Amino acid sequence: MQKSNQFQYPVSDLIKNRRSPRAFSNQPIEPAKIYSLFEATRWAPSSTNEQPWLYVYATHDQTELWTTLFDCLNDGNKLWAKDAPLLILTLARKNFSRFPGANAHAMYDLGGANSFLSLQAVEMGLQVRQMAGFNLSKTIERVRIPSTYEVGVFIAVGYPGDPEMLPERLKLRELEPRERFLQQEFVMNKAFD
Numbered sequence: 741m742q743k744s745n746q747f748q749y750p751v752s753d754l755i756k757n758r759r760s761p762r763a764f765s766n767q768p769i770e771p772a773k774i775y776s777l778f779e780a781t782r783w784a785p786s787s788t789n790e791q792p793w794l795y796v797y798a799t800h801d802q803t804e805l806w807t808t809l810f811d812c813l814n815d816g817n818k819l820w821a822k823d824a825p826l827l828i829l830t831l832a833r834k835n836f837s838r839f840p841g842a843n844a845h846a847m848y849d850l851g852g853a854n855s856f857l858s859l860q861a862v863e864m865g866l867q868v869r870q871m872a873g874f875n876l877s878k879t880i881e882r883v884r885i886p887s888t889y890e891v892g893v894f895i896a897v898g899y900p901g902d903p904e905m906l907p908e909r910l911k912l913r914e915l916e917p918r919e920r921f922l923q924q925e926f927v928m929n930k931a932f933d
């Protein structure tokens with residue numbers, strides 16, 4: 741499959757400037773900016789407007805809750821997420837609240853809301869890195885998550901830091917060009933053969 745590190749066509753600056761760095765400054769995030777991140781998720785689209793997402797967040801100065809979230813991460817993520825001034829655990833309600841039955845699109849909607857959060861972060865000079873690398877059973881136990889919720893990802897948020905502060909291996913990956921499949925690899929203008 742063909743890849744390139746160039747934009748093929750023009751896109752919004754928010755998309756162009758978004759990336760997922762690992763180097764975070766320990767500068768705290770202003771509370772108003774934290775609320776704007778979650779406000780962005782409020783206005784994300786969702787199946788039947790269910791808005792199934794739920795966010796558990798902790799700032800670095802909320803030591804107990806921040807450490808509870810941090811302890812759930814894989815060791816590889818702990819290496820760099822230790823400096824993130826804001827950690828967020830993202831959850832999705834499994835069942836519809838106004839209809840009987842499971843919401844098959846709850847995780848889809850959570851992902852969409854998380855993308856809104858990520859782009860709002862760029863708008864405010866913040867950076868976001870999502871993490872699927874965490875211990876699920878520990879997360880459920882430590883955060884006491886009810887069985888009505890499915891765990892999505894963790895998200896680290898903060899102001900850009902100095903890549904020089906990262907361990908050597910991560911520093912090199914941080915500076916690598918980002919590659920993407922070309923559109924022709926994943927866009928079809930016909931039915932399958």
Ligand SMILES: Cc1cc2nc3c(=O)[nH]c(=O)nc-3n(C[C@H](O)[C@H](O)[C@H](O)COP(=O)(O)O)c2cc1C
Pocket residue numbers: 758759760761817869870871872873874893918
């Ligand atoms: C669902 C999801 C899970 C991810 N999990 C991790 C993770 O556990 N650790 C990590 O360092 N990055 C993780 N990432 C970040 C991706 O590696 C990153 O988005 C990808 O390499 C593309 O880079 P970019 O976001 O800078 O464009 C995850 C991203 C997503 C969307």
